[in-house]
Amino acid sequence: MIILGVESSCDETAAAVLIDGKLASNVINSQIEIHRLYGGVVPELASRHHLQNIYPVVQAALDQAGLTLDELDGMAVTQGPGLVGALLIGLSFVKAISLVKKIPYVGVDHLVGHLLSVFLGERKPEFPFIALIASGGHSSIFLVNSTFDYQLLGRSRDDAAGEAFDKVAKLLGLPYPGGPIISRLAVDGNRQAIAFPRAWLAPDSLDFSFSGVKTSVANHVNACRKANLELAVPDICASFQEAVAEVLVHKTMQAAAAKGIKNLVVAGGVAANPRLRELFAEHCPAKGLTLFLVPLEFCTDNAAMIALAGAYQFENNKTLSYDMDAYSRTPILQ
Ligand code: KG4
Ligand code: ZN
Secondary structure: OEEEEEEEEOOEEEEEEEOOEEEEEEEEEOOOHHHHHHOOOOHHHHHHHHHHHHHHHHHHHHHHHHHHHHHEEEEEEEOOOOOHHHHHHHHHHOOOOOHOOOOOEEEHHHHHHHHHHHHHHHOOOOEEEEEEEEEEEEEEEEEOOOOEEEEEOOOEEOOHHHHHHHHHHHHHOOOHHHHHHHHHHOOOOOOOOOOOOOOOOOOOOOOOOOOOHHHHHHHHHHHHOOOOOOOOOHHHHHHHHHHHHHHHHHHHHHHHHHHHHOOOEEEEEHHOHHHHHHHHHEEEOHHHOEEEEOHHHHHOOOHHHHHHHHHHHHHHHOOOOOOOOOOOOOOHHO
């Protein structure tokens, strides 16, 4: 089966082709340079650039796979959650192709894309598994029983992990997105330099809260500035990163223990963080957990994961009608 995947939920316009479960092309046009000027994603600008990019990105994905539209068996497009104006560009594009070329299509939840992105890697977990999705919009723990059966166990109550990285970078005067730059600077910092708080919440809670640690970094920065002290940026980055990573690792492992699950998957943009990957790898063996880290190239937003999640839907004979709409919040979190 030949599937085209399309993703336009935030600031990446992406398209990928999957042939019988194997990736034939994976094209990503990132708008990071555009939004960096404003310190974060500007929705209207994102929509406009998706509109400019969608045709060449899809064409490049088809070219790299050596295919034309006529050879597609199906298409998968991100339906939500995300910026509705941005989502609608991908969705309308796919609907139009579907109508003209009579190719069936499915709508994919962006979070399900992240949940199943682990199957794009060489090592594939067996069901059931516990999955952490840590991204710019979500920090959630799921029990995943099959390609279509997911149970939400915990979620962020305020800032998502990636959002906290982005906000902390901003207050340190570092460019958007914060995660990559903070993790690079943290390499030269001392993780124990500043004791930023860890929000464990109630002992059995699998929810996350990262707004406290963000505020604590802001207070530290303000105190240093008031006292005319030079900011020890690498130390702040390393200490902040450690506070976030520790909570993500601990709670995900706690979820696995609570549900008696041995396979653990780490996905989403923040899963690209080297320290987070290192901490998971360090702690999982002692608890008898088998760790599956999503390959780096599939952690941040891409259309390969959307094509793959769509392929599973086609296997289950799902297709969509033309009146389906984009959504900004995900139903799988409700
Ligand atoms: O999954 P993703 O590409 O988009 C969303 O679905 O939100 O995640 C983007 C987020 C951003 O907040 C970015 O700062 C964060 O992932 N991120 C990282 C790293 N690389 C990207 N966070 C921490 N460390 C990284 N190396
Ligand atoms: Zn994402």
